[in-house]
Amino acid sequence: xxxxxxxxxxxxxxxxxxxxxxxxxxxxxxxxxxxxxxxxxxxxxxxxxxxxxxxxxxxxxxxxxxxxxxxxxxxxxxxxxxxxxxxxxxxxxxxxxxxxxxxxxxxxxxxxxxxxxxxxxxxxxxxxxxxxxxxxxxxxxxxxxxxxxxxxxxxxxxxxxxxxxxxxxxxxxxxxxxxxxxxxxxxxxxxxxxxxxxxxxxxxxxxxxxxxxxxxxxxxxxxxxxxxxxxxxxxxxxxxxxxxxxxxxxxxxxxxxxxxxxxxxxxxxxxxxxxxxxxxxxxxxxxxxxxxxxxxxxxxxxxxxxxxxxxxxxxxxxxxxxxxxxxxxxxxxxxxxx
Amino acid sequence: xxxxxxxxxxxxxxxxxxxxxxxxxxxxxxxxxxxxxxxxxxxxxxxxxxxxxxxxxxxxxxxxxxxxxxxxxxxxxxxxxxxxxxxxxxxxxxxxxxxxxxxxxxxxxxxxxxxxxxxxxxxxxxxxxxxxxxxxxxxxxxxxxxxxxxxxxxxxxxxxxxxxxxxxxxxxxxxxxxxxxxxxxxxxxxxxxxxxxxxxxxxxxxxxxxxxxxxxxxxxxxxxxxxxxxxxxxxxxxxxxxxxxxxxxxxxxxxxxxxxxxxxxxxxxxxxxxxxxxxxxxxxxxxxxxxxxxxxxxxxxxxxxxxxxxxxxxxxxxxxxxxxxxxxxxxxxxxxxx
Numbered sequence: 279x280x281x282x283x284x285x286x287x288x289x290x291x292x293x294x295x296x297x298x299x300x301x302x303x304x305x306x307x308x309x310x311x312x313x314x315x316x317x318x319x320x321x322x323x324x325x326x327x328x329x330x331x332x333x334x335x336x337x338x339x340x341x342x343x344x345x346x347x348x349x350x351x352x353x354x355x356x357x358x359x360x361x362x363x364x365x366x367x368x369x370x371x372x373x374x375x376x377x378x379x380x381x382x383x384x385x386x387x388x389x390x391x392x393x394x395x396x397x398x399x400x401x402x403x404x405x406x407x408x409x410x411x412x413x414x415x416x417x418x419x420x421x422x423x424x425x426x427x428x429x430x431x432x433x434x435x436x437x438x439x440x441x442x443x444x445x446x447x448x449x450x451x452x453x454x455x456x457x458x459x460x461x462x463x464x465x466x467x468x469x470x471x472x473x474x475x476x477x478x479x480x481x482x483x484x485x486x487x488x489x490x491x492x493x494x495x496x497x498x499x500x501x502x503x504x505x506x507x508x509x510x511x512x513x514x515x516x517x518x519x520x521x522x523x524x525x526x527x528x529x530x531x532x533x534x535x536x537x538x539x540x541x542x543x544x545x546x547x548x549x550x551x552x553x554x555x556x557x558x559x560x561x562x563x564x565x566x567x568x569x570x571x572x573x574x575x576x577x578x579x580x581x582x583x584x585x586x587x588x589x590x591x592x593x594x595x596x597x598x599x600x601x602x603x604x605x606x607x608x609x610x611x612x613x614x615x616x
Numbered sequence: 617x618x619x620x621x622x623x624x625x626x627x628x629x630x631x632x633x634x635x636x637x638x639x640x641x642x643x644x645x646x647x648x649x650x651x652x653x654x655x656x657x658x659x660x661x662x663x664x665x666x667x668x669x670x671x672x673x674x675x676x677x678x679x680x681x682x683x684x685x686x687x688x689x690x691x692x693x694x695x696x697x698x699x700x701x702x703x704x705x706x707x708x709x710x711x712x713x714x715x716x717x718x719x720x721x722x723x724x725x726x727x728x729x730x731x732x733x734x735x736x737x738x739x740x741x742x743x744x745x746x747x748x749x750x751x752x753x754x755x756x757x758x759x760x761x762x763x764x765x766x767x768x769x770x771x772x773x774x775x776x777x778x779x780x781x782x783x784x785x786x787x788x789x790x791x792x793x794x795x796x797x798x799x800x801x802x803x804x805x806x807x808x809x810x811x812x813x814x815x816x817x818x819x820x821x822x823x824x825x826x827x828x829x830x831x832x833x834x835x836x837x838x839x840x841x842x843x844x845x846x847x848x849x850x851x852x853x854x855x856x857x858x859x860x861x862x863x864x865x866x867x868x869x870x871x872x873x874x875x876x877x878x879x880x881x882x883x884x885x886x887x888x889x890x891x892x893x894x895x896x897x898x899x900x901x902x903x904x905x906x907x908x909x910x911x912x913x914x915x916x917x918x919x920x921x922x923x924x925x926x927x928x929x930x931x932x933x934x935x936x937x938x939x940x941x942x943x944x945x946x947x948x949x950x951x952x953x954x
Binding site (some may be wrong): 301324327328331474503507559562567571572574592594600609613 | 624894908930937
C-alpha cells in the first residue's frame with residue numbers, strides 16, 4: 279500500500295528551505311501554518327512537515343510543569359542561559375488549553391523572559407490560543423518538529439498544572455520536570471497525583487533567603503514520596519528524584535541541567551528514548567484516529583438519539599452496553615446511506 | 617426516541633424472581649449468563665439486567681487491591697466477619713484480567729476464605745476467566761448489579777496490582793482500598809503511582825509480631841505521601857488516609873470498617889456517591905461505544921492497510937494525523953459499501 283503523503287507546494291518548499299537553514303522568520307511562518315485552522319493551511323502544514331520529517335534522535339524534549347507563581351519563567355531564563363552556555367540551541371513552547379478561558383496565554387508576554395528572548399541561541403513561542411487540548415497538543419507536536427528541523431536540539435514544552443495538559447505534554451517529551459514552591463509542614467501544594475506519576479525530576483524552586491530551609495524540607499518530603507512509588511522503565515539509577523534550586527541566586531540550576539543531561543544520555547544509550555518516541559507516535563495516531571472516528575460518528579448519529587441514550591444510561595434505565603449497542607445500530611444505518 | 621430494552625424471556629423472568637428473593641442458585645445462574653460469551657446468553661443477560669435495574673443507592677461498593685502475598689484473603693475473611701456482624705450482606709467478586717495468563721484465578725480457590733464461604737450472609741464469586749480487561753470489567757459490573765438485586769448491600773471487588781485493572785475497578789466502585797505489607801526504610805513496594813492516585817484508604821496489613829514497628833513506619837511514610845497529593849472532590853475530612861491492621865490478630869480491622877462506613881455515609885449524604893455512579897455509567901457507555909466503534913472500524917478496514925499506516929507512523933515517515941486521515945478515508949469507503 280502506498281504511504282499517504284501530500285505533494286509539497288512551492289510555498290512550503292521555500293519555507294522548508296528557510297527552516298533547514300535556521301531562518302527564524304521561516305520558522306515563524308511554518309508555525310503559523312501549523313497553528314492555522316484553515317483547510318488549505320492544514321494541507322500545506324502537512325506537506326511542510328512531511329518534507330522536514332527525519333531523524334531527530336539527538337534532540338532532547340523536556341516537559342515542564344508548575345502552578346502559576348512557582349517561578350517558571352525565571353527558572354526557564356536561568357536554565358536557558360545554562361543550556362545555551364553549554365552549546366545547546368533551545369526552543370521554549372507552551373501548551374495551555376486554558377488560555378481561551380483565562381484570556382491570557384502563559385507565555386503570551388515574551389518580556390517575562392526578556393534575556394532569553396534576546397538570546398540568538400533561543401527561540402520562544404507563545405501558546406497557541408484556543409481549541410481543545412487535542413488540537414493544542416497536535417499543534418505543539420508539530421511545532422516541536424519544526425523547531426528541531428530548524429536546528430534547536432533542546433525543546434522545553436511548558437504547561438500549567440491544570441487537568442490533562444501534563445499528560446499530553448509528557449506524551450510529546452522525553453523527560454518531565456515538575457516545579458514546586460517550598461511549602462511548610464502540612465501546607466498542601468495540591469499536586470495532582472497523576473502528575474507525580476509522570477515526573478522524572480521534581481525541582482523545589484525559590485530555595486533562597488528565608489525559604490531555604492523550608493525548600494529543603496519540601497524536597498525531602500517529595501523525595502520520600504517518590505521513593506514509595508515505582509520507577510518508569512528505562513529510568514537511570516536514582517530517578518525520579520527531587521532537588522532544590524534558586525532561580526534568583528542560580529543555585530542548583532546547573533545541577534538540574536546536569537541531571538537532565540544524564541537522564542537523557544542514559545535513555546538515549548539504552549534505546550529507551552527512541553522506542554518511547556516511536557510508541558508516542560503510535561499513541562498519537564491512535565488518539566487522532568479515535569478523535570476522527572468520534573467525529574464521523576457524531577456527524578452520522580442524530581444528537582437527540584445520542585443524548586436520549588446518554589440520559590437513559592445516566593438514570594440507570596439502560597445498561598451502558600445496551601446503550602452502546604443501540605447507538606452502533608443507528609450509526610451503521612446512517613453510514614450505509616453515505 | 618424509545619429506549620432500547622429487550623423483552624424478558626420466560627427463563628430470565630424465573631431467574632429474576634429467584635434473585636429478588638435472594639436465592640443463591642438463581643444468582644449463580646444469572647452470573648453464569650452474564651459471564652457467557654454466547655450471543656443468546658448475552659441477550660438473556662441484558663434482559664435479566666434490565667428487569668432487575670433499580671435503585672441500589674444503599675449499597676456500598678468497595679474496590680480492594682494488593683499485590684500477591686499481602687494477605688488479601690485473610691484480610692477479607694476478617695473484614696467480612698466484621699461487616700456481616702454489623703448486619704451487612706457481603707458479596708466478594710474478583711477482577712483479574714491476568715488469570716488467563718497465570719492460569720490461576722485470584723479467587724479460584726474459595727477455600728482461601730473458608731469461613732466467609734460458609735457464612736450465609738456472604739457470597740463469594742471467583743474471577744471470570746479469560747477475555748480482555750474490558751470484557752472482564754463488563755462482566756464484573758453486571759455481576760455487581762445481580763448481587764445487589766439479590767440483597768447484598770456491600771460488594772467488595774478484589775483485584776491484583778497489575779496494570780489497568782485497578783483503574784477499571786475504581787470506576788465500578790464507591791471507595792478504593794489499597795492493601796500493603798510493612799516494608800522497612802528504602803525497601804520499595806513498587807506501588808504504581810496511578811494507584812496512589814485512586815486510593816481512599818491505604819491499609820498496611822500484617823501489623824503484628826515482629827512487623828508491628830515496621831508497619832507503623834510504613835503507615836507514616838504513606839500518610840506523608842498522601843498528604844502531598846490532592847484530595848478527590850467529595851472526600852470526607854481526613855481522606856485519603858493510611859492505617860495499620862492485623863488480619864491475624866484482628867487489630868485495626870474494625871477501625872477500617874468504621875472508616876469505610878464513615879466515608880460511604882459522607883459521600884452518600886453529600887450526593888457525591890449518586891452523582892459519581894451516574895458519571896461512572898456514562899463513562900462505561902463511552903468506553904463501550906469506543907470499543908464497539910473500534911470493532912466496526914477493524915471489521916471495515918483491511919488489516920494490512922492498518923498495519924502499514926501504523927508502521928509508517930512508528931518510523932516517523934508519516935505524521936500521526938496524516939495517518940489517521942488516510943485510515944478514515946478507507947473506512948468511509950468501506951462503510952458506504954455496507
